[in-house]
Amino acid sequence: MSRFAVTHTTTYRYQSTVSSSYGQACLLPRSSPEQSVISAALTVQPQPAHMTTRVDAFGNLVSYIEVREPHQLLEVTATSEVDIVRPQIQFLPAVQESLAEARRKLVELEAVERVEAARFLTASSRVPLDDQVRNYALASIVEDRPVFDFIRNLTERINSDFTFDSSATTVTSTIADLFERGGGVCQDFAHLAVGCLRSAGLPARYVSGYLETFPPAGQPKLIGADVSHAWAAVLIPGAGWVNCDPTNNQFADDRYVTTAWGRDYDDVTPVKGVIYSNGGMTQLSVSVDVHRIVPDQQQPQ
């Protein structure tokens, strides 16, 4: 088990004074079978006139924020502590069944699970199931090979075919942009993975969260130097949702903290909204700190 303290601060600096700001944040971590949330809080500066947090259609925590105090700096900070225990999925028998079998077993799911799965099966606004995506997926699809091999192969291919290049894409980039530029960031990789998994007939989610990172050898870990992360999760009947990370070419383990999931980025946008001002530039900065802590009640072994 791992326990993490996560601090995620989003800061907007405005050139001209903003009279009011209305937005929503999807920054508080959700609970799942692999993750228990010990504490979580969202703070906003200046003090919001109104703030409420609700559970959205996917079970994520979404906060509505209304700030009406004139400001030139808006700071949204989410802090949380979570415990994570993830199974080693390669040892689950279900993932060793064939892709065809996994797909077939979807129809045998309980009604509620089946309905939940259906929403992640089709194209969504940021994940088209077009020829480009289908053809890319085809190279990994072998119907009678274990579904685990399919997922691993797909993850590997995305990782090697595309370079990690934060200058290649933006938050609004499409999968087509990723293909065109040959590079992108975790968001783009995750979208492509989700698209390929869906075009193979498997339900797939886009997951937002964090990954514990380590400083280069011999250097101290710097506060706030982490980043928010995104990956894909695919439903394998009998094994549950399997999280795979094409950006780092690995399956998610205890170092992955989940914030939210949805059909794609648009369902889990960290912060979005509108401001009222007389124009001018906005400067955005994000600082993330994922800090491993030793739980009080647990003795180090």
Added chain:
Amino acid sequence: MKSDWTGYSSITFDELVDGDGKPRTGNEAVFQRLADLGPALVERQRAAEAEIRSMGITFTLYTEGSSIDRAWPIDVIPRIITASEWNTISGGLIQRLKALNMFIEDVYNEQNVVNDGILPAQWLEDSANFRTECCGVHPAGGVWAHISGSDLVRDATGQMMVLEDNLRVPSGVSYMLENRQISKRVFADLFRDLDIHPLDNYTEELGKMLSKLSPRDDVEPVIALLTPGIFNSAYYEHGMLATQIGAHLVEGSDLQVVDNIVYMKTVRGLVRVDVIYRRVDDLFLDPAVFRSDSTLGAAGLMAAWRAGNVALANAPGAGVADDKVLYSYVPDFIRYYLNEEPTLPNVPTWRCMEPDHRQHVLANLDSLVCKPANESGGKGVTIGNRATEEELDHLRTEIETDPRNWIAQPILSLSTSPTLCDGIIAPRHIDLRPFVLSSDEPFVSVGGLTRVALREGSLIVNSSQGGGSKDTWIVDESVRPDRLLEHRQPGQQQVQRSGNGQNPS
């Protein structure tokens, strides 16, 4: 113009006369009156058109980026429905809307309809107007589509059926009301002699229904009608309805959310708004949640609505069932939610994403009407027997590429109604859009907006595509006033369900 009806004949079911050219029940007086008028009918038509221009009744037409105000096209010859048939129709609409509202409430909450296998989950997820942002909300009374307009057509056998439902922001009701004003002036004599059911109680009922939605019961509710603005094609209607129900005609920029409560900006300060009759599409309602570039809505509106601080009519997401694929399941919804048989049948519909349906559709493209699942106003509709080979090939590709987005229906020979065309009375195809107000006391407009395809043989009734309109008279056939010139047996029209075995849904 001919002063009698010799020569008038329709290739299909005609609303005014039967196959022998005799007026149908309830139509006798109008039939006679039109014959008596002779050429003077043309004068009445001109008078009506002058009236419309002077009253400034317009709709806005968009062509190549510019907009033009066009006078509302009306045909003075009314469309008549007998009261007994109307009772059946309005009962059927109430039943339909009750089921549809239960469906919408269900899909945004428990989703039993999906869990119980009535509707495949995927079709719901793919509905362009399914808004996950609305999940978990329970609008008062479980009503989402407070104001709806379903389009009804009558086929060659005389069967009335539902062609589509409009649950988002149905328009046209002002024209229904204006048409009545006009025809009252043009046919004052007939209104004196016949028992034509009044319809002007619609706006009163609308106002009452909206008032009841107010979250505050200690004050007189403040109602606002949210319009996209003066350049919207239905702006005339927005202004007219707002005036008649005593609502404030507001634009997005007039609204401001303060502490999760919606206010409008007035010269005397902010005034709280309790109910918003919105005529702005979902995606433009709240830039903080939907399209952030929208200036037509108000930031924070969705949160205020979710918190129950303001009522929105129609509720966001109510358009989920406008999807024509979901439409094809409405008879199943009626059975599922109400445990009743639908009174008004659907038009038989093939769903292209179902392989056997698709196969049938692709093999019979030239004898079907194909429609995109999520368009309105007749956009993208291809009528098989009027399309070129090229158009059909294009359609075939579209259906094969994105079958979920296509449905097909048989080409209906819509019923006709006599219409004044260049001084001659000729049969023209029509439909009917009644308006339903849903609440614990549902209300159906008495009649509705009859739209008429003014071009000969055309089946397209949309005003944006050369359609006109008629006043719709609900006439009591059981009362036979002595004043009538002729006495006839009330040979009541038998309403039959078309059990042609072709209905795939």
Added chain:
Amino acid sequence: MNGSIAASPENPILLSRVAESAYWAGRYLERAEGMARLIKSHSELVIDLPRAGGLGWEPLLAVVGTELGPEYDLHTEEAVVDHLAHNHGNPGSICTAIEGVHYNLRVTRSVMPIEAAELIIELHTIANNDGRPANDRRTRRQWLTNIMRSCQTLSAILNDTMTHDDAFSFFTIGRQLERADLTTRVLDVHAGVLTGRPTDALAPYTGLCWAATLRSVSMLQAFRRRGVSASPTATLEFLLNDNNCPRTVRSCIDEASRWLLELPQNHEAITACAAVGSFLEDADVEELAIGDLHGFADRLEVAISEIHQKIHTTWFRPATTAVLS
């Protein structure tokens, strides 16, 4: 946050946006009528004066503070009149003003009487006559008269049928301010040109010119009834300060103040009106008639536009978002 203000039958809720439109409907209506009258009276003056007088059409352009666009080659009579009457690209033209009336009355439909709708359409139709009838002297007079008559009829209908509520106040205030503005501009240019240093050629006709000035703001008759001779001082005093004739600057400002009193939070706007009032009071017409009338008129215009600014910030774009209780 505790409640907000409630509507009452005497005090129906008026949206800021609708108030702004009512105000601009008033301004544009007055502008269209005023411009038509101005062109008409100038045409008459030009016909009356000998060519040698050198009175051109430029002064009219100066009144509205506009210049001919590149689409016009020369400052001919036809070009100037076309620009002022028919040019949709000129924000001060009759056509543009009527477009403004049409648009703003559509916005204010809910607070405007239904009887006005037909007239607005009629006015719009006259204004958009394809033939550009103002350009030709033979058709100009009739067209301008039609415009003026339609504007006046519309004003009269609105005056007689509109409830005297906030919307009516804004409409009336808009009309009065536009009127005051126009009278000031006419003074500035028309009279200024004539009183300062009349050219020798024009000297014998100054009386005619003054009469034309009065006529262009529809006050010649009223002035003559006073039985005073049309000296520059008497005319100036009349145009600025007479408080019986409805188009003098003073009358307009007084009338605007009267309607401002009906509105909430009117302090700043009323103060701005009072400033114009004292400005007029302090005017030394003897001095102005031979001195810096131009500078005076400029300052007066600024003072009048200050009232507009106050109205704008108080009611149309209030900076505060506080909920009133």
